[in-house]
Amino acid sequence: MAAERKKASRKKKDPDAPKRSLSAYMFFANENRDIVRAENPGIAFGQVGKMLGEKWKELTAEEKTPYEKKAEEDKKRYEKQKAEYAKKNSS
DNA sequence: ATGATGATTGTTCCG
């Protein structure tokens, strides 16, 4: 059970909670929401949401590359934020 | 050094 996260009820633990970064999915979804929803006018999230995930992996490493790439830069963004958090943490 | 954990991220959709 190395990976059994809960889905709801996530609480915070840090005082500042530097949060983390986004995920490739977030970047990918940013584009898909435009496309998927545009191609499926009127379909509920029940379909779109699931459909998105399917396609996501469907693409290919090259397709997700732009998303992963963005996620990678986003992480840096988080690093910084955390830096301040850790800094302020240290009196 | 290593493993396991948790917390988080954003989308869509609706009542």
Added chain:
DNA sequence: CGGAACAATCATCAT
């Protein structure tokens, strides 16, 4: 306004 599938994440802690 929030929640839930969908996926990735990946920094951090603890031992």
